[in-house]
Each structure stands twice: as structure tokens, then as C-alpha cells.
Amino acid sequence: xxxxxxxxxxxxxxxxxxxxxxxxxxxxxxxxxxxxxxxxxxxxxxxxxxxxxxxxxxxxxxxxxxxxxxxxxxxxxxxxxxxxxxxxxxxxxxxxxxxxxxxxxxxxxxxxxxxxxxxxxxxxxxxxxxxxxxxxxxxxxxxxxxxxxxxxxxxxxxxxxxxxxxxxxxxxxxxxxxxxxxxxxxxxxxxxxxxxxxxxxxxxxxxxxxxxxxxxxxxxxxxxxxxxxxxxxxxxxxxxxxxxxxxxxxxxxxxx
Numbered sequence: 001x002x003x004x005x006x007x008x009x010x011x012x013x014x015x016x017x018x019x020x021x022x023x024x025x026x027x028x029x030x031x032x033x034x035x036x037x038x039x040x041x042x043x044x045x046x047x048x049x050x051x052x053x054x055x056x057x058x059x060x061x062x063x064x065x066x067x068x069x070x071x072x073x074x075x076x077x078x079x080x081x082x083x084x085x086x087x088x089x090x091x092x093x094x095x096x097x098x099x100x101x102x103x104x105x106x107x108x109x110x111x112x113x114x115x116x117x118x119x120x121x122x123x124x125x126x127x128x129x130x131x132x133x134x135x136x137x138x139x140x141x142x143x144x145x146x147x148x149x150x151x152x153x154x155x156x157x158x159x160x161x162x163x164x165x166x167x168x169x170x171x172x173x174x175x176x177x178x179x180x181x182x183x184x185x186x187x188x189x190x191x192x193x194x195x196x197x198x199x200x201x202x203x204x205x206x207x208x209x210x211x212x213x214x215x216x217x218x219x220x221x222x223x224x225x226x227x228x229x230x231x232x233x234x235x236x237x238x239x240x241x242x243x244x245x246x247x248x249x250x251x252x253x254x255x256x
Contacts (some may be wrong), residue, residue, distance in 0.1 A: 001092060001141070006224045007031045008092030008143065012084050014128065016040035016066060020147055020195065021097030022049045023216035025064075028093070029057040036062070037087045039069035039080055040098075063087075071098055072116070072124045077131045084132075090139050093223075094132045096146045096173075098125050100162075107161050114161045121165035126172050133176055133185055141184040145219055146173040148191050150236055154244040157252060177228050189229040190219045193236040208236050 002008050011028055013021045016038025025036055036053055038046040043066060050064035065087045069080055084091050100120035107114045119125075129144065136142025151159055152166030170189060177187030194209040215232045222230035231237030243251065 001090070002143075003032065005031065008033055010035045010088040010090055010092045011037070012088060012091050012094040012132070013038045013097060014040075014069065014071075014080070014094060014132075015097035015099065015147075016069070017042040017045035017049065018097035018099065018147075019212040020192075020215050020219075021095050022052070023212045024095050024097070024145065024219060025049070025053050026056050027216050027220060029053050029059075029062060032058045033093075034059045034062050035088050036064040037084055038064065038066045039083065040066075041068065041070050043068060071128060072119045076124075077128045080128060081131055081135060084135075091132060091136055091142055093143045093145065094129075094136075096125070096129055096144065099147065099149075102162050104159050104161060117161050118165045118168075121162065122168040122172070123165075125169065129173060130176065133180060133187070136185045137180065137183040139184075143186045143188065143223055144173070144176075145223055146187065146189050147215075147219075148173070148189050150191050150193050150231065150240050153191065153240050154251070174228065186223070186226055188219065188223045188227055190215065190222065190232065191229060191236070191240075192232045208233055208239065210236075 007028065011025060011033050013025050013036065015021050017040045038049060040046055046066040050066055053064050054062055067083045070076060098120065100117050102117035107117055133144060148170040149166040151163040152170040155163035155167055173187055173189050180187060192210055192215045195215055196209055196211055210233050218230055218232045
């Protein structure tokens, strides 16, 4: 359940080794969330994250569990829900922080590699999000935070495989939020710009870059106010709003 400040008791982090997902968990632990389940592929990284979450928790008895989860693996949806029922009882908040950036230059030459990026970011992930939403609907409450990207608002040639996957995820989860109206389930889509994390360490920071800490804080602020979507930073939303309405002939000349 949630307290008066919209802090959930039980939290599922899908993509449990994601820096943004971990930062959201740590901020929730400081606010008083007491049970966490981290689901992801890197058990070592998640165990280290579990220790960090426990160390900052307001509750000395806070529980942080980890399970192996790969969204593209057969049976991942069933395994994820079974683990959530066993470890959390109810899923009060689910943070969807799964992502695979891929390598545009290599992926566009290898359809199988492109498929993996599309599956990890959207086509294999969407059914898991839907299953979580349905379970929340059955219990009568819940909030899903989905990490999307500004890359999906208007897909650019420089990263069109990743961007297309995020566009699919963004559209799916926005409409899911509409479909869940009246069920007690809320959905908030978070659209960061360039985030300085380990995943992007090899890349040159872009204008309006942000941090995992900032994205986490703004995501939770948006959830507290039941917003359907939020851009991080705020100025990114203004920039994207302008860019998405540019004529294609002009937009393709912008060098990013």
C-alpha cells in the first residue's frame, strides 16, 4: 500500500542493476519503503545495490531481494510475477528500468542484433509490463514508473533502432495508463534526455544532459502528483516539442 506521502511499501525494480532504477529504490528507501525486489541479469551488481539500498533505508528491517530476470527469456513473465508474489505479497510500485542502447552502426548491419535491441526495449518487455498492470488491477491499486526516452518522441536517423523501440514502449505505456483509468492502477512515463551513467560512459555528453539522481527524483515527483508523463530535465520537453514539429527536411540536418 501507499502512505499519505504516496510512498509505497513494496517495490519491484525491473532492470534491477540499472543505475536509474537503483537510484529510485534508494530514494524510496529513504522515504520509508520497506520491501524491494530487484529483477535483472547481473546478480552481482544487484546484490551490491541491495546492500546500498538497505544501508540508506529508514527501516532497519527493510528487505531487499534479488532474482535473475531476462525479459527476452522464455517464461520470464511468469517467473517475475511468481517471485513478486513470494517476496512482496503485493506490487505497490513497479519501476521498469530495462534498456539496451545497442550500437547503431553495428546493429543496422545485423538484423539479428537489431532484433535484440527491439525486444529488450519493447517487444519482449511490453507483455511483462501488461502482466504487472493486470496483477495490480486485480489487487485494486499500484503505480508503474516506466523509463522511456526522448529518443522515442521523434525517431532520429542516428539511433533509429533504439529510438523506434522506445517509441513503441512510450506509446504502449501511455495508452496502458489510459486503459487502466478506474482500476486503481496509475502509469507514469519518464522521458529523460542524455543520462550520464555507465551505459553512456563511452559517449560524449549531449546538451541538457542529466544524472540518474535527477531522473529518479523527478520520476518520483511526477508519480506523487499522478502525472502521466514527465521530461527530465524540464527544458528537454520544450526542446523536443519544437524538434518534433520541424519539417523532416530541416530536422534531418540537425547534427545529433
